[in-house]
Amino acid sequence: MQHHSQTSAQPTAAPATHVVPLSVYFVIFGTLLLLTGTTVWVAFYDLGPLNNVVALGIAATKATLVLLYFMHLRYSASLNRMAVVGALAFVVLMIGFTLSDTITRPILLPAAPQFSLPSTSK
Amino acid sequence: MSDTATHVEHHFDSAEQQQEAATLGMWVFLVNEIMFFGGLFLVYVVYRTLYPAAFVAASHHLDITLGAINTTVLIASSLTMALSVHSAQLGKRRLLILFLVLTIVLGAIFLGIKGVEYAHKFHEGHVPGPYFTWEGPNGGQAQLFFGLYFAMTGMHALHMIIGIGILTWLIVESARGTYGPDYFTPVEMTGLYWHFVDIIWIFLFPLLYLIGRH
Numbered sequence: 640m641q642h643h644s645q646t647s648a649q650p651t652a653a654p655a656t657h658v659v660p661l662s663v664y665f666v667i668f669g670t671l672l673l674l675t676g677t678t679v680w681v682a683f684y685d686l687g688p689l690n691n692v693v694a695l696g697i698a699a700t701k702a703t704l705v706l707l708y709f710m711h712l713r714y715s716a717s718l719n720r721m722a723v724v725g726a727l728a729f730v731v732l733m734i735g736f737t738l739s740d741t742i743t744r745p746i747l748l749p750a751a752p753q754f755s756l757p758s759t760s761k
Numbered sequence: 762m763s764d765t766a767t768h769v770e771h772h773f774d775s776a777e778q779q780q781e782a783a784t785l786g787m788w789v790f791l792v793n794e795i796m797f798f799g800g801l802f803l804v805y806v807v808y809r810t811l812y813p814a815a816f817v818a819a820s821h822h823l824d825i826t827l828g829a830i831n832t833t834v835l836i837a838s839s840l841t842m843a844l845s846v847h848s849a850q851l852g853k854r855r856l857l858i859l860f861l862v863l864t865i866v867l868g869a870i871f872l873g874i875k876g877v878e879y880a881h882k883f884h885e886g887h888v889p890g891p892y893f894t895w896e897g898p899n900g901g902q903a904q905l906f907f908g909l910y911f912a913m914t915g916m917h918a919l920h921m922i923i924g925i926g927i928l929t930w931l932i933v934e935s936a937r938g939t940y941g942p943d944y945f946t947p948v949e950m951t952g953l954y955w956h957f958v959d960i961i962w963i964f965l966f967p968l969l970y971l972i973g974r975h
Contacts, residue, residue, distance in 0.1 A: 658850050659843075668840040675832050678967055679825065685975035694967040702960045709843045709956045711949075716781060719788045726792040730799035734806055741807050 657714035667708045674701050768944040780946055787950045791957050798961055801913050805968060808905055815902030817973030822887060823910070824878060828970040831874050832962065838867035839959040845931075846952045849945035854935060857948070861932045864955065868925050875918055882907070910969055917965060920958045927951050 678697040686693055707713040712720055744751065773779040809816045841863040848856035886894035889908040893900070931951055934940065940948055 659847065661844075661847065664840060664843050664847070668836065671836045671839075672833060675829065675836065675966075678971065679829050682825075682967070682971035682974040690972075690975075694971060695964075698964050698967050701963045705839065705956050705960050705963070709839055709959075710953055715784065718785055722785070722788045722792050723795075726795040726799075730795060730802070733799060734803050737803055737807060738810065742810060 657711065659708065659711065659714070663708055667704050670704060671701055776943065783946050783950060784953075787953050791953060794957060798913075798916070801909070801916065802964070802968075805909050805913065808902075808909070809972075812899065812902040812905065815899040816906050818897060818899070819887075819903040819906035819910075820969060820972045821974075822882075822885065823970045824881070825970050825974070827874055827878055828966055831871050832966045834867050834871045834874070835959050835962050838864050838871070839956050841867060842952050842955045846945065846949050849935075849940045849948040850942060852941040854938065854941075857940065858932055858935050861928055861935065865925050865928050865932075868921050868928070872918060872921060875914065879911075882911075913965055913969070917958065917961050920961070924951070924955050924958060927954070 674697050678694060681693055681697075682690075706723065712723065769776050769779055773782065841860045845857055845860040845864060848854075848860055882888055886892055887907050889904045889911065893904050893907070895903050897903075928951065931948060934947070
């Protein structure tokens with residue numbers, strides 16, 4: 640991480656950021672549009688339990704492309720990548736542990752009070 | 762001595778170190794945002810697993826065409842934002858301002874379409890609260906879906922409004938010639954924020970609009 644030369648007291652000429660070629664931006668943009676079309680198209684087919692997997696898989700792919708190329712994470716310091724991966728891991732933990740309760744409650748405790756909402760309004 | 766020196770705060774060794782610090786700081790802020798929206802997504806996931814049928818029925822009242830158009834508009838605004846950063850890196854001031862303006866225009870189009878959708882919900886009585894109306898079973902559960910719809914898209918829209926404000930400030934600064942190859946950190950950090958808001962919508966679109974369409 641220590642790129643700065645100790646012998647030079649002068650500031651470096653420019654921040655060492657990667658200038659991404661324009662073609663990369665346009666290819667990513669085209670891919671994102673293609674994936675948007677795909678997710679709408681595939682939503683009209685019943686894939687059974689795979690419906691959510693496909694929809695979220697496409698969304699995750701799109702998000703990854705935005706993170707890596709539009710947000711320069713691919714060219715960025717690995718510390719920044721760690722921050723994002725850490726955040727996503729905690730979101731997965733938060734949702735996973737909560738679901739482990741709400742999904743298994745009717746199975747493990749069938750006699751316990753379940754979630755309920757009024758079935759009709761008005 | 763280059764112009765860079767004027768942009769480097771005294772507590773940084775170099776422009777490069779300052780830029781790295783700013784980038785990490787921005788990512789830590791976005792981590793905070795991920796956890797914030799993560800809470801909303803958690804509530805959505807829990808209630809959708811509890812009431813899948815009501816969520817599908819309620820989701821059918823959302824306009825899939827407007828949702829898809831808005832997704833495209835937002836992705837296009839991410840492209841123009843990326844091109845803004847690119848122009849700043851190369852010191853092309855006119856292009857920088859052009860792409861920043863285009864990003865605001867696309868963001869405003871998104872919010873306009875969102876406004877049309879919201880107005881439609883008010884007319885149909887699908888806004889949660891005392892005037893919520895629902896033809897069919899499980900009205901309370903459907904109301905929960907629309908509550909989440911307004912909370913999630915509303916928070917997303919609020920982020921976009923704030924983003925448009927920051928972009929406006931960037932245009933003013935760009936016109937003054939603040940940014941160039943030596944210093945464009947604010948443009949790049951705003952880009953990170955704008956792309957993050959795009960990513961949130963990338964997940965909101967299939968989760969709210971595209972469930973149970975077959």
